[in-house]
Amino acid sequence: MQLDLRRLFEGDEQILPFVFALDLSDVQQWGDRPFQAPVKISGQATNRAGIVTVRYAADYLLSGNCARCLEPVEQKKHQEFTHTVVRKLNQQQDDDYIVCEDGVLDLDTVAQDDILLELPIRMLCSEDCKGLCPGCGVNLNEEPCRCRKEVDPRLAALAQLLDDEN
8 A cells, every 4th residue: 555645744734644455474483374364454644743643553463383393373463563653864874764755655665674573483283282292293282292212221220220110
């Protein structure tokens, strides 16, 4: 979405609301496409004392597989973002501002960058997920491991002592 901020910069308007859907279905993360439905973006651009501020919220459903147990996971996300937009900078470069010389802001690119930077490094079904057994591959959240535990030969004498006590 191209957001025309020229009337805000000129002071003709004070508030410019916007609502749109952002399609991120082509984005790949974790070897999968986590955005199955469009991201809902809603917010407003405001001019306050000559400073244009863009505030918006992004609501979406994140889909993927748990990084530990490989079970499907879906998480609803709500994130809020704020940016200050200027026509030009007096200094060399400042990452605190978005420069919009022609007064038209490409909100699709801004929102996509914001959302992708906030994605988790990996998705988990729960923080205490036990994952898969590396030996037998069983999901340790659902059942105990079926692997036969091999005793280190150096510790066999200690294992024998424990067996004798039982």
